[in-house]
Amino acid sequence: MIDPDSHKKLSEEIARRIAEDRRLLDELREEIRPLRDQVRRIQPRSINTTIEGNTLTLTGMVASLDGQQMVKDSISGAATEAEALGIQLAHNLRQQGATEILEAIFTEIQRGS
Numbered sequence: 001m002i003d004p005d006s007h008k009k010l011s012e013e014i015a016r017r018i019a020e021d022r023r024l025l026d027e028l029r030e031e032i033r034p035l036r037d038q039v040r041r042i043q044p045r046s047i048n049t050t051i052e053g054n055t056l057t058l059t060g061m062v063a064s065l066d067g068q069q070m071v072k073d074s075i076s077g078a079a080t081e082a083e084a085l086g087i088q089l090a091h092n093l094r095q096q097g098a099t100e101i102l103e104a105i106f107t108e109i110q111r112g113s
Contacts, residue, residue: 031082054079058089062098065105071096 002010028051046061056079063070073092077085090098 028079028082031080034083034086051079056082056085058085060089060093062093062101064101065108069097069101069104071098071101 032049046063048059050057055076057074057076059072059074061070061072071093073089073096075085075089075092
């Protein structure tokens with residue numbers, strides 16, 4: 001049995017840690033928000049995001065409408081560097097040909113195909 005003073009201290013510590021976890025999650029959400037904006041610049045696309053501990057892994061893909069062309073890449077780093085990771089992933093995809101794939105898609109859409 002836990003004495004009342006210890007129970008109170010334990011409850012306060014749990015509440016403090018929950019508050020800290022919430023604060024950290026809020027900060028992470030704010031870090032990821034700009035990443036979403038960067039990712040939207042390479043639509044249509046597929047993106048998968050995983051977080052393990054403090055490590056954020058982003059996997060992005062851009063494919064042609066017929067699926068014949070596709071570029072895919074992944075990048076991992078500190079979750080606090082989410083925006084920089086997203087920018088680097090977008091750059092990597094562009095280097096692999098994402099821009100050309102997207103231009104072909106937009107041209108096809110404009111023709112009404």
